[in-house]
Amino acid sequence: MKRILLALAGFLALAELNAQEKWSLERCVQYAIEHNISVKQADVQARINKLTLEQSKMALYPTANSQHNVGYQFGRSIDPTSNQFTTNEILAANHSLNLNADIFNWFKKKNTIAANAYSYQAGIAQLEKARNDISLNVANAYLSALLAKEQINAAAVQVGQSRDQRNDVDKQVKAGALPELNLAEMETQLANDSATLINARANFRLNLLQLQALLNLDAAASFDIDAPPVDSIPVEPLAELEPDVVFHSALYNLPQQKINELNVKAAEKNVLVAKADMYPTIGLFGGLDTRYSNAQKLLPTNFQNGIVPVGFVNINGTNYIVNTEENIPMGFNKNTYFRQLSNNFSQNIGLGINIPIFNGNMARTNWKKAKLNVEAQQLQLDQDQQQLKQDIYQAHTNAVAAIEKYNASKIALASAQKAYDFARKRFDVGLLKPIDLIVNQNNLFTTKINMLSAHYDYVFKIKLLEFYKGQGIKLHN
Structure with missing residues (x-):
């Protein structure tokens, strides 16, 4: 019994250790690729396309x-x-x-095989696209969770500062150096900062739940993420992510372009398939x-000639029997x-x-529809390329704006920190009212949050351009 209890305790300790294990972005992406429902659906469709291709090959053989x-x-x-x-x-x-x-059959089966082969390759590319999409969505949710976690840390620092200031004011109020109004103002600030911290923790939990949903993890499961410092996340220089270069790289690397090209080829083969039905x-x-x-229970084994009456004729009122000679079976087997x-x-x-002579013009109509489908697939390819180019140029513009905003926020943070330091020194020597210190403290906190948001926004914008360029998404070198 003692050994069982020790083994159970060890198992529970191991389970608790595993439950507290933090997930990296790479692990989240890999897990999502293996378990996300959208990726599984794309995998099922790819396997269906493969079976369709194999069946069309077997159709070459006689039935x-x-x-x-x-x-x-x-x-x-x-x-x-x-x-x-x-x-x-x-x-x-x-x-x-x-x-x-x-x-x-005018190569109908041969062209059907070719069309199904292109559709199967498009299904494989669609699976790759689903994996890329979920990787990008997981990275976005992961970075949002990291930002929320950073906001918790900033809010906790704010609460600590407000608590220290409230304690200092409380001592001065008790000593009669400050009125009780100052203590009330500090307590109000502490309460507001505590509420901000609670909201930051709730926001972080919501971000984790969103990430768990993408991973297809149970919402009730214990889950936390590894939080590398945002400064340690590698980003490619913006000068190496010019939109025209990224666009041409995306045409070669992104699976959506492969999907459209393969769909056009499959549609062209289906035109030949439909045309064969007219010949x-x-x-x-x-x-x-x-x-x-x-009903055929007996089978004659031998026959004997015999006279068999077949009817009669009436001559001058007298009936005469008419006979015929035929082989009469004499023996039977089962x-x-x-x-x-x-x-x-x-x-x-x-x-x-x-x-085919006339079938309600069905064969010719199907042939015309197949030709129109080629045009539709080509238009889809052109539209997606145009949209891709627009998205990349927009992403580059957003990245430029994000880095400028981030640089501006760093300057603003330095100024806010300097203003707060001066205000705190004046407050400590009794030359500044608590309410003025609170204003400077709140300005510093807001500037920190803005700088963190700008930094993560800049990182994600760069990561998006790297994704379009075909480099994937990584938070580590």
């Missing part, structure tokens, strides 16, 4: 189908073994094997057939199931030509 029917007939019907009308109840069976092979096709067919009927199958065995082989 073979075997049919086996057993039925019970009653009333007036035809004996399937003798083709004679009968009113007997019959238990009948039929067995057949049919083969069909296309000899010439005659030649095919080969063959088959085996046999049948059984319980006509068994397998004997009937052997006796009724038949074969057929032939050549068929299918000539």
Whole structure:
């Protein structure tokens, strides 16, 4: 029992350690690629496209189908073994094997295989795109969570400063050096800063929940992220991310462009597939057939000539019997199931030509639709390229603005810090009212938050350009 309890304690300790393990961006991205529902859907569609391609290849081979029917007939019907009308109840069976092979169909199957091959490659590219999209979304959510975590740290520092200032004022109020109004103002500031800290923690938790949703993790699971300093996140110099260079790199690297190009090629092959339906096709067919009927229970074994009356004639009022000579069966064997199958065995082989004459103009309409689909796919390719170029130039403009805003915020932070330091020195010697110190402190806090937001915004804008350039998204070298 003691060993069991020790083992259980060790397991719980290990579980707690794992629960507290922090996730890096690389781990989040990899986990999302393996577990995100959108990526799984793209993977399923790619596998469906692969099966479609494999099936179209198998369509090159002849088809073979075997049919086996057993039925019970009653009333007036035809004996399937003798083709004679009968009113007997019959238990009948039929067995057949049919083969069909296309000899010439204007390369319809060949072009179908080519179209499906392009569609399969497009499905693989679509899977790659889904992985890229989820990587970008995870990186965005991860950086947002990092910013929220930094805001918690800044808010905690603010609370600590307000608490120290409130304690200092409290001592001075008790000593009679300051009025109680100053203490009330400091307590109000501490309460407001505490509320800001609570909101920052809640915002961080919401960001984690959003990231967990992208990872397809249970919202109730313990989850935290590794928080590298934003200054340690490598970013490529903006001068090396000129929009025209990034755009041409994106045309080669991004899967969306591959998807559009492959869809155009598949559509062009489907035009040839649709065109083939307007021309005659030649095919080969063959088959085996046999049948059984319980109406044929006996099979004659030998015959003997005999006279058999077939009717009569009336001559001058007198009826005369008319006889005929025929072979009369004298011995019988049981006509068994397998004997009937052997006796009724038949074969057929032939050549068929299918000539489309008039089918409601369906074949020609489908051909015209296929040609229009090529135009639609080409327009989609052009539209996506145009949108990609616009997005890259917009991302570059945003990155330029983000770095300028970040540089300005650093200057503003230095000025706010300097103003706060002067204000704190004057407050410590009794030359500044608490409310004025609070104003400077709040200005410093707001400037810190603005600088953090500008810094993370700048990092993400650069990372977006790196993503378009095909470098992926990394927070470490």
